[in-house]
Amino acid sequence: MTELAIGIDGGGTSCRAAVADRSGNIIGRGKSGPANILSDLENSLLNIVESARQALRDAGLAAETISSVAAVVGVAGANVGDYGRRIEKALPFAEGRVVTDALIALQGALGDADGIVGAFGTGSVYNARRDGRLNGIGGWGFVVGDQASGARLGRDLLERSLLAHDGVRRASPITEVIMTEYGNDPERIVEFAHSARPKDFARYAPIVFQHAAKDDAVAVGIVTDAATAIGESLEALLWPECPSICLLGGLAEAYEPWLSERYRSLLARPKGDALQGAVELAMKLLNDRQRGAA
DSSP states (O other): OOOOOOEEESSSSOOOEEEEEESOOEEEEESSSSOTTTOOHHHHHHHHHHHHHHHHHHTTOOOOGGGEEEEEEEEETTTSSHHHHHEEEEEEOSSSEEHHHHHHHHHHHHHHOOEEEEESSSEEEEEEEEEEEEEEEEEEEEETTTTTTHHHHHHHHHHHHHHHHHHHHHHHHHHHHHHHHTOOOOHHHHHHHHHOHHHHHHHTTHHHHHHHHOOHHHHHHHHHHHHHHHHHHHHHHHTTTTTEEEEEEEEEEHHGGOOOOOHHHHBBSSOOHHHHHHHHHHHHHHHHHHHHHH
16 A cells, blocks of 8 residues: 655756655655746656656665655646646656645645745745635746746846847846846847746846845836735735735745735745645645545
């Protein structure tokens, strides 16, 4: 009988996996490449499985153990079309579920409690639990969504750098940094943008925050717009008795001072991260499977 659960956080920059024993203790961890299932389904599947194999290896378990575990994979785009189902059908686990990255973030941050979670990494997504009911928004990819994500910050920076180059908007130190990086050749920026993946844009996010802290007008504008978008999404989910808001992901802490007091007053530290949430959901899947077999 299956006695192991694997949680996988399939992010736009990397996949992280953790394997837990029957008692919920983490006994192995693994990491592999990105899982952008909307733009690269095949490699995303490879990276998801490889992260699980590494976690099992780290736990000192044989590779073939992968076929007997219960696993939950949280990934952006699982709610779009049949992408999530296609990944789920190809998983090598005894029992595997593909859910949104928002759901594993919510579970990791709040456990089974009510509240709102916003996750900001390469992408962005929100989820709320109210009286046990889930409501997720966002996570549509940075081309048409993912406001305030790392990829969106990078995209916006390149756009404003081109606008400054054309004289449509004012230049600033950060746009000059970008133009210098590309040899003051706007066509090189366009070429990059057409072939770049979300994580390639996201690498500019730290630069945006660094320059915003120095009152760079363009960087401040980008971050202010992003913070406004965060507020709009939180407002769409907020209810009067909402106990807490948790911000997760690599950009969460950087955004906190840019939010209005209305949202900062509700901020709470998460109980755990998205990977912990994936493990908890995998444990529930394991328990359900074992009850069904009993």
